[in-house]
Every structure is written in C-alpha cells, then in structure tokens.
Amino acid sequence: MSILIKNVLLDRSETHVYVEDNIIQEIGKKIEADCVIDGKNKAILPGMVNTHTHAAMCLFRGYADDMKLDEWLQTKIWPLELKLKPEDVYWGTKLACLEMIKTGTTCFNDMYFFMENAANAVDEMGLRAFLSYGFIDLFNEEKREKEIKKTKETIRNIENMRNDRIKPALGPHAVYTVSEEALRWIKNYADEKNLIIHFHLAETKKENEDFVKKHNKRIVKYLEEICFLDKKLIAAHCIWLTNMDINLLEKHNVKISYNPASNMKLASGVFNYQKMNKLTVSLGTDGCASNNNLDMFEEMKIGSLLQKSYFNDETIMPAKEMFNIATLNGAKALGFNAGKIEEGKLADILLMDLKKTEITPCHDLISDLVYSANGSAVDTTICNGKILMENRKVEGEEEILEKAKKVASDLISR
Amino acid sequence: MSILIKNVLLDRSETHVYVEDNIIQEIGKKIEADCVIDGKNKAILPGMVNTHTHAAMCLFRGYADDMKLDEWLQTKIWPLELKLKPEDVYWGTKLACLEMIKTGTTCFNDMYFFMENAANAVDEMGLRAFLSYGFIDLFNEEKREKEIKKTKETIRNIENMRNDRIKPALGPHAVYTVSEEALRWIKNYADEKNLIIHFHLAETKKENEDFVKKHNKRIVKYLEEICFLDKKLIAAHCIWLTNMDINLLEKHNVKISYNPASNMKLASGVFNYQKMNKLTVSLGTDGCASNNNLDMFEEMKIGSLLQKSYFNDETIMPAKEMFNIATLNGAKALGFNAGKIEEGKLADILLMDLKKTEITPCHDLISDLVYSANGSAVDTTICNGKILMENRKVEGEEEILEKAKKVASDLISR
Structure with missing residues (x-):
C-alpha cells in the first residue's frame, strides 16, 4: 500500500510526501501511488x-x-x-x-x-x-x-x-x-x-x-x-x-x-x-x-x-x-523511529486543515498549533502508513460512542 | 421570525424551546414556527x-x-x-x-x-x-x-x-x-x-x-x-x-x-x-x-x-x-437580559453536538463542557433570535478567512 500526499505544506513550502508500507519513503517527488491525497490548504505534521x-x-x-x-x-x-x-x-x-x-x-x-x-x-x-x-x-x-x-x-x-x-x-x-x-x-x-x-x-x-x-x-x-x-x-x-x-x-x-x-x-x-x-x-x-x-x-x-x-x-x-x-x-x-516528517521515518502523519479561523492569518504555523488550535483542526490521521481518519471521518465512530456510553452507564449502575 | 428547537436537551431532560423575534418565548410546548430545528442529540445552552x-x-x-x-x-x-x-x-x-x-x-x-x-x-x-x-x-x-x-x-x-x-x-x-x-x-x-x-x-x-x-x-x-x-x-x-x-x-x-x-x-x-x-x-x-x-x-x-x-x-x-x-x-x-435558557431572556443560544468523543459518555454535561470539550462542539449558534451558524456552517466564512489573511500580510509588509 502506498500513499502520495501532494502539494502539502511542510515547514514553509509546498511539497509532496510519498509513503510506502509504513515508511515515509520520499519527500519532494510526485510518485504514483495507490492512494493520492490532495494536500492543498493542509499542513503535514508528525503525529x-x-x-x-x-x-x-x-x-x-x-x-x-x-x-x-x-x-x-x-x-x-x-x-x-x-x-x-x-x-x-x-x-x-x-x-x-x-x-x-x-x-x-x-x-x-x-x-x-x-x-x-x-x-x-x-x-x-x-x-x-x-x-x-x-x-x-x-x-x-x-x-x-x-x-x-x-x-x-x-x-x-x-x-x-x-x-x-x-x-x-x-x-x-x-x-x-x-x-x-x-x-x-x-x-x-x-x-x-x-x-x-x-x-x-x-x-x-x-x-x-x-x-x-x-x-x-x-x-x-x-x-x-x-x-x-x-x-x-x-x-x-x-x-x-x-x-x-x-x-x-x-x-x-x-x-x-x-x-x-x-x-x-x-x-x-x-x-x-x-x-x-x-x-x-x-x-x-x-x-x-x-x-x-x-x-x-x-x-x-x-x-x-x-x-x-x-x-x-x-x-x-x-x-x-x-x-x-x-x-x-x-x-x-x-524508542520508535518517528516524530518528524523525514524520509525513513515511520509514517505517523497528520494533515492539518489550514482553512480554520484559529489558524488564520497564520503568521507562524507552529505558534498557531500550540497556542490557538486544538485537535479539531486535524483533518487526516495516518498511523503506520494507514489512513485512520480522512476529512474528520473515522470508520465506525457512531458505534463506538454508543457502546462506550452504554458500558459506562452499566458500570455506574452495576 | 420564529424558531422552534424541538426535542433538545435542557439541563437533564428533553424539551422544546420556542423563540420569537429575539426572545425565548416558551419552553416545553411544540409551537408552530417559521423555522424548526431538530434538537435530537443536542444540548441547548446560553451563548x-x-x-x-x-x-x-x-x-x-x-x-x-x-x-x-x-x-x-x-x-x-x-x-x-x-x-x-x-x-x-x-x-x-x-x-x-x-x-x-x-x-x-x-x-x-x-x-x-x-x-x-x-x-x-x-x-x-x-x-x-x-x-x-x-x-x-x-x-x-x-x-x-x-x-x-x-x-x-x-x-x-x-x-x-x-x-x-x-x-x-x-x-x-x-x-x-x-x-x-x-x-x-x-x-x-x-x-x-x-x-x-x-x-x-x-x-x-x-x-x-x-x-x-x-x-x-x-x-x-x-x-x-x-x-x-x-x-x-x-x-x-x-x-x-x-x-x-x-x-x-x-x-x-x-x-x-x-x-x-x-x-x-x-x-x-x-x-x-x-x-x-x-x-x-x-x-x-x-x-x-x-x-x-x-x-x-x-x-x-x-x-x-x-x-x-x-x-x-x-x-x-x-x-x-x-x-x-x-x-x-x-x-x-x-447589563443585558441573557445568560440563561429561560422564558423572557434574549435568544442568545447554542446547540451543542452531543455525538462527540469529548462529550462521551457524558456523566455530567457541564463538567464535559468545562473540562473536556472546546468550541468545536458547538453545532448551532443563535444570537438575538437569528441563526448565525447551523451544522457548523457560517455564511461567507471562506471570504473572511481570505480577506483577513490578506490584510494581515499587507499590514506586516506595509
């Protein structure tokens, strides 16, 4: 399985990030991939x-x-x-x-x-x-x-x-x-x-x-x-x-x-x-x-x-x-090889939605992420090369909320 | 202009809130209104x-x-x-x-x-x-x-x-x-x-x-x-x-x-x-x-x-x-008559999305709102009886982000 995230903001410039299996393999080249994510108006960060x-x-x-x-x-x-x-x-x-x-x-x-x-x-x-x-x-x-x-x-x-x-x-x-x-x-x-x-x-x-x-x-x-x-x-x-x-x-x-x-x-x-x-x-x-x-x-x-x-x-x-x-x-x-968007690192990746009020005007992205944004500005979450959330949707989330609510309520009244 | 928010959670029970002009007129009755909002899975709060x-x-x-x-x-x-x-x-x-x-x-x-x-x-x-x-x-x-x-x-x-x-x-x-x-x-x-x-x-x-x-x-x-x-x-x-x-x-x-x-x-x-x-x-x-x-x-x-x-x-x-x-x-x-969901108060109202991980399991809504949720859990914002945001959409938001970005960048380089 491979993923190409194209035209995504990394540090201060737009680039492409290519993930193969669970590794960030290449940064900067548009490589054909099984899955292509449009990174326009998004910033790439380590998870x-x-x-x-x-x-x-x-x-x-x-x-x-x-x-x-x-x-x-x-x-x-x-x-x-x-x-x-x-x-x-x-x-x-x-x-x-x-x-x-x-x-x-x-x-x-x-x-x-x-x-x-x-x-x-x-x-x-x-x-x-x-x-x-x-x-x-x-x-x-x-x-x-x-x-x-x-x-x-x-x-x-x-x-x-x-x-x-x-x-x-x-x-x-x-x-x-x-x-x-x-x-x-x-x-x-x-x-x-x-x-x-x-x-x-x-x-x-x-x-x-x-x-x-x-x-x-x-x-x-x-x-x-x-x-x-x-x-x-x-x-x-x-x-x-x-x-x-x-x-x-x-x-x-x-x-x-x-x-x-x-x-x-x-x-x-x-x-x-x-x-x-x-x-x-x-x-x-x-x-x-x-x-x-x-x-x-x-x-x-x-x-x-x-x-x-x-x-x-x-x-x-x-x-x-x-x-x-x-x-x-x-x-x-x-002790695992991640925490940075760099070739050779594990593909634990976030794409942040830059079209957010709390990241506008964006004089300094890291400042905005630390002092202004919260987790709701995450658009896409990738772990070990697998997309877990895209466009803020996670598979099966409704069921998890319902079941967690139920076991919590049963636990209290048990 | 009137709004009925039906089946919405107020404190600990579901009810209906009727807004006419800019005032919360009635709580508890399903009154016909120009605009009906389904309050299912939402909690009503003062802004x-x-x-x-x-x-x-x-x-x-x-x-x-x-x-x-x-x-x-x-x-x-x-x-x-x-x-x-x-x-x-x-x-x-x-x-x-x-x-x-x-x-x-x-x-x-x-x-x-x-x-x-x-x-x-x-x-x-x-x-x-x-x-x-x-x-x-x-x-x-x-x-x-x-x-x-x-x-x-x-x-x-x-x-x-x-x-x-x-x-x-x-x-x-x-x-x-x-x-x-x-x-x-x-x-x-x-x-x-x-x-x-x-x-x-x-x-x-x-x-x-x-x-x-x-x-x-x-x-x-x-x-x-x-x-x-x-x-x-x-x-x-x-x-x-x-x-x-x-x-x-x-x-x-x-x-x-x-x-x-x-x-x-x-x-x-x-x-x-x-x-x-x-x-x-x-x-x-x-x-x-x-x-x-x-x-x-x-x-x-x-x-x-x-x-x-x-x-x-x-x-x-x-x-x-x-x-x-x-x-x-x-x-x-x-010195204005709001800050509570009560008949006679100004209709400055939020509807919170209860289907959020950070409000689950919801043993105590107010605790979750203060210690766990952030503003991204707001689904609907009403001010002075007018709906300003519904389902997290605000009219014209793209233009505001662009223009604010532009004037900020012009200001820095001026």
Missing part, C-alpha cells in the same frame, strides 16, 4: 505522542470532578475500578483511540488493567501503543506473585498478537503501591525482554513526604540504589524533585512525561521544566478522569502557559520547543 | 459572554510569542498597531466574529481602534457587542482633547447605527496611559449617556508598583477618590489587588473580568478568585495576540485549572460555577 495516559479511563470522564484527591480516589474512582470488566476496558480504549485519532495522536503510552482487551481495541483502531498492566502489590507477597503472573501473561498475550504497532511494557504503579522486591523483579524482566517501564514518579507532595519519612531517603535515590533508573524508564509527573534527584535522573537518562492539565486539575504541584533541560521531556495527558480529554494540542498550550505563569517568565517553553516535546521527544522516549 | 477582548487583534495571532512583555509590545505589537488602517480593523473584527460564532460566543466586550469599522463587522456578523474606543492620552492635554473628540464621535456613530445588538462603551485603557482629568471626564460622560466603562485594572506587577511609587497610593483607592468606581465599570485582569482594594471594588459593585490564558501567557500573575466571591466575576479571553484564540470553552478549562493549581486546592472554581461565570455573569456584568 502527537502521548507518553502517559490510562486510556480506558475515558469511561470516567466527568464522573467526579472538583473533589479533594483522597476523597475522589476513595469514594469515586477506586470503587468504580473494582467493578471494571474486560469489556469495559475494551470499549473505553476504543473510545480513547477514537478521541486520539480525531485529535491527532498516533501513539500513546498506556497503563491500566485488562490490557489484552485494550490491545484488541488498539489493534482494531490502528494506533501505535505501548501497553502495560498496572502492577500494584501493596507490599503483600501473595499479591506480588499474582501481579507477576498477570504481568507475564499480559506481555505474552500482547507479544502473541504479533502486531508491530503494539508493544507490551511494564507498568509498576508507584513507590507507594509497589514493593522493592517487585520493582527489582520488574526491572530485571524489562531488561530481559528489552521493554520499557512506565511509572508514576513524585506526583504529589504527600507521596514524596511519606516516602522520606518512612525510608529516611529520597525516592529517586532509593530507585537508583535498587538499580531501577534506566534509559528505558518513562517517569510520569516528576514534580516533587530536588536538584540532586534531577541529576540522578540525568545520569541514568530516564525519560520524563510532563502532564500539565492533570497536575493542575488535581493540584499536584508544578513540574519544573527549566531544571529538566538535559533530560528528554515528553508530554502526556494522563487519563480522562483527571484531564478530562486526550487532546495533545490543548495539552501543549496548557503546558507552555503553566510554565510561563508559575515561573513568571513569558519566554519559557516556547512554541517550537513544545511542539518537539509533544512529537519527537515522545518518539525518542518510547 | 458564552466574553467580557474582555480586542477582537481585531486576531490579525496579530502568532505574529510574536514567547517574548518579554516590554520587548513584545515595543518591537512587535505597537509598531504594527501604528500601521493599522480602518479596513484592517473591519476584517480583523470579521475574523474574530467568525471565530466567536464557531466557538459559541454570542456577546463580547471589545476595546480597540476604528470602532465604527468594528461595529460594521459586528452588524454584518450578527453578534451582540459592547464596543469602546481605546482611550489613551498619555497625560498630554492636547492628545486628551483629541481622544475626547474621537470617543464622542465613535459613540455617536455607533448610536446612529440604531442596532440594538451593538452598544457603544467607554474604553479608558489603564491608569498608566490615561490621565486623571480624562478618567473624570470619561466617568461623567458614561453616567450622562448611561454606558459601561471597559478598563484594564492591576494587570501587571509593574503597573501596580509604578503607580504606588509615583502616587504613594494604591490604584483602586485613587480610582475611588476620583469617583471612577461604579457598577457599570468592567475591570479586566484585576490581579495585583489587596484585600482592601477588593473591599472597595465590592463597595462600588465593580464588575470583574478574569482573563486566565492571557495572564498565564504574559506571566502577568494569578487572579485570586476565592477573594472575589462577593463580586460579579465574568470571563474574557483578551485579544488574540496574547491568548491566542477566542474560544471561551477552552478559557473555562484553563481558568478553573489555574485556580486549582496555583492555590493548591482541587475544589476551587468547580465546573458549574465556571459555566455561570462564562455565561450568566457576563450578561450581568454587561
């Missing part, structure tokens, strides 16, 4: 890479907001999660994938439960994803054995799908929910299988203070001591860190996911971007219970504005830097 | 009210970002504004109106130059607006006389249009650009003509500190002494205020416009919503040079998230409060 989310939590969107974190988790989110069934995760992930396709995300890093069902959803929807089972042993040996078994099984099942868009990953939840023994096992297993690890790090002040009080040691130092820090570790949030913590993360080339909307909505604290300039910082939306959407364009704006406001400097996190964070850095963090 | 913007600055969207405020104004924005011609403001305002219609704003409070041209644009586009000439005398008597003449002329010209959607207003820029004599004249003239005053108040730390240093007095105290504070004063930004300042604003029932995205982007500081609970707080986007869009749905999310984050409390500014701020409070502030 957004969301490096931290819990996709199926789309089902909880708007179920509970404006509550204290503890009360929110204990009285709303956890009771609902206890009732989750595999089918819920399947439809929740389908809804999330649909939302991502419609708002220009082509790859996401996901941590949740019933991940084989999530994988089936991703398989059908055509996105690229790293899927990890959320490992939580609560320092209990018996539960740990079960979680190890579940993790191995999930990885094996996902591997057996032999879908090169879908990679299994390890998903230890956080230091306050996962034992040292488990973290050590996870790191070894990830090394053995050459998989990434997806982890929550220093998200809340309480997590940080409780740990220091209990262990008389900082979280990051502890993680270094147990040999958990690694270039294949994706650490989400990373708010409550000292300079020394950051140095350790640098030393081990840990990959960082900045999650501004969730951090703001849950009043978790503010990520310090300026101190992270030697690290690969990427962007994530977190789940829809705490965001409440998966729109990476909106996340770019909120993320840049938060830095400028909190650190009192209008020049921090400029548009072009933010755009790279949301695309190229995400691909770097997760 | 958003944007209480602080500079509409024509849409032309500057993305022209300069990520710069220090002084450098930005002096090297980018002011030189461009010096070159502005009436036609630029006309097309800039047309573009802004188009963007507002497409993102669900039905009324805005505008301050800029060549306001007769802005008025013509608003007249044609069908929105409701309060238009003020930006009065800046720089403490110079000669300039003051010119500005007074210009202000009177603008008001007279707008009054002569006899368009009940378009009201003139007074627009003194701020205490650092407008003399005491001018502020006194403006207040008297506003009283005489029964018009609102649109003003920037305590936006930056520098404005606050410079004033106190020069006058040995706080800005709000000074404004009270010169009898400027009034219930018809719309004060934008209101960041650098003490408790005593806020008490004075309460005493005089001054109306407040919260402008979160602009305040964040320009690193101006953070509005203290919790201290403003006795005041009528409304929402504004500010101009597109500092936001960079006019989407009030996005502004609601950013505004609520900023409060939660900065004041470290996830319960501040909950969704329902924010929704009222963006609708009802805006109408209250500007």
